[in-house]
Amino acid sequence: MLRLxxxxxxxxxxxxxxxxxxxxxxxxxxxxxxxxxxxxxxxxFQKIV
Ligand SMILES: [Zn+2]
Numbered sequence: 001m002l003r004l005x006x007x008x009x010x011x012x013x014x015x016x017x018x019x020x021x022x023x024x025x026x027x028x029x030x031x032x033x034x035x036x037x038x039x040x041x042x043x044x045f046q047k048i049v
């Protein structure tokens with residue numbers, strides 16, 4: 001299988017399979033890895049389920 005569609009973390013650009021999707025204050029979608037999740041939550045980004 002090709003891995004062309006693997007997502008990257010918006011913050012650290014690391015490829016990870018389990019990214020959490022957030023929305024920031026200007027409604028931009030962010031894909032955040034588990035490492036950057038803390039940061040995103042501290043910035044009060046909205047979690048999209
Ligand atoms: Zn990250």
